[in-house]
Amino acid sequence: MVIDFFIVLCAIPVGIIAGMMPGVPTSVVLLMSFPLIYNLPFDLLIAFYICIAICTQFSNSVIALYAGVPGDLTVLPILKERDALLKNFSLKENLTRTAFASVVGTIIGFSVLIVLVLFFIKHSIFLLRTEVLFSVICFIVLVCLFWRANRILINACLISIGCVLGITGYNSVLLKEFFTFDSFYLYGGLPVLPAFIALYAMPNLLQLNKQKQKYSIKEFEHNLTNTNSKAYTSAISGGIIGSVVGLIPLLGSYSSSNVAYWFAKALRLSPLEKAISSEASNSAAFVIVLAPLLAFGIAIVPSEIILLEMLKYNGWMLSDVTGKTLYILLLFSISTVIIGYFACTKLAAHLVTFISKSGAWLPMLIFAILIVNIYIIGSQSSNTGIYLITFIFCAFASLGFNKLQIDPIPLIFSWAVGEQLLVNGHRLLSLYL
């Protein structure tokens, strides 16, 4: 138990460093940590995830302010205001303000998460009705259809392929085989984890070294007389916006910072207030994404697909979410917020120097760990042969997607929810037709 707690605490430094590296999102950190965490108790595994998610958002803004490099799309508002921020305030003050915004955003996001999960637990009987589950899954598919990175027709094709791959195998609820072609090996279905690694994690990671070369630390003349009395208001409003927008599948967590930024811009707030609002919104959104997972067992962001797969590995059920889960999440979130704030304000310079001067060995190390973990995940799989074939198939598909500039996110999500869509859709037809 002590070792398990220690592993979860390790998520904090790992998350902080990962957040400073473009191409290493939460999902990649989870995959890299797989051998250590996949057997953790459910509550601690979810706590590990939340620690990583909070820390990456803390340190994303640090690297954006320091080096002008976007860790991911969520820090684009900060990058837009970077020059103005660095002219008006010292770097240290900017870091303190954005870290403060992350703290406020996380607290608000976590508070809303607790309220929502308690509500879900109380009303789970009615929220788990087939109509509700089917509607949530359909909404995810709809968002995939309008995924902005691709044309609608391409998204529709990706969704269709994903659903076919997702329902492949013997369905023990419908007692029917789908696309098994009478092959014994396909009865267990096609695993989504190797697909995720080949289609999403590895292409992301390959961008890491390219992005690292863009690190530039500029010196700005700043005017220290500027003050800002509305920082609290901006942080709180940003946190509330993030808590709402973050619930939108796929788009929510990535666009919440932009939505908060647009609001702040519409209200003609100062650059610092805009940055604080977007940062708080971002932090809140990355916490609130857990609500649909804990309520319906459905992933709404890519990293949650990994988390859900790991949870299912050990037979996790929605009924496992109890008050104890929330208590553990609260405990680790508080620790993460405190350490994250300290790291992003006091240790930022050291961390950025460490990352920027690490050369090629750090990306290589991460890549090597991921490759080893692909093997480990495969060896733990229920059907190693199918795992390997799926991985190779998806790796080649990924090359094609890269060449044609197609984003595979709709494919991955429809693959993940395909079976649930089929079972719930069939049940809905049984109930009403």
Next chain:
Amino acid sequence: MKLKTLLSTFFISLLVSMSSIADTNIKIVIPFSEGGGTATMSKFVVEYLENNGYSVDLHIAGNPANARRIYENTDAPSIVVWENGYLADKGSVGDIGIPTKDDFFNVWFWAPFYVCVKPGHEDILNTEANVGVNPHPSFPNWYLDSITSANPEINPVTYVNSGAIKTALVSGEIDIAISDRGLQWDNDGIVDCVYNTSTEIASGLNPLGGDLGKDIGYSFIAYSFVVNMNNTLKISLQEDFKSALRSEKVVNYFESRDQDQRIMQESSFNQLEFVKSTL
């Protein structure tokens, strides 16, 4: 000298105790999820085994594929609680894999299924209702078929396990549930479960020739698929499982009748071989 003697005694006793632990330390893997009858009953069985000298590591794997992953990655003597061992189907065999004859035993017993109804649907032969069922091979499909043929207004709706059926029943999604967990739901006051409304149907269609009396169906619990286990432990476990299934908690939970429990390895394995031949 005293210290040496003390240490020697300590290490010898440690070795002896370790070897005795190694003999009785087993892993039980449930290829189904929490909330279902198998997982719940297995906890009672584990409690019985632990009271009788075994050290049991219980894994609720959630699904057959995960169960396979767990037992294939352990050196400990393992047993997969495969509820439908005797009634094996292609899907289960595909997920779990096929054991060799030496690594297989099967203990089964009767446990009744219950018809749990919402008010107004007690007469299941003359009511319009959605009926929640778990299409598991152990489910009394023969019974459901007889009801649906007698009453076309009965609409079967499939769920993944008894837990999901209970949720659907309480939320109003279905009007009637057929489940081996009915007695507990009745005792908990969740719904009224009756098990003798259609005894006539059950008696007329009894597939195995037993006296159904008051239960309208049967749950077919089979323990099978032994992994990495020596023959002595296997034989000993067969008897211990049989006794465990007769323990007071299990019998009370299912209101099962102990006279129907038996070991039937040969016929079960033949069934598996038959399914294998169809793949």
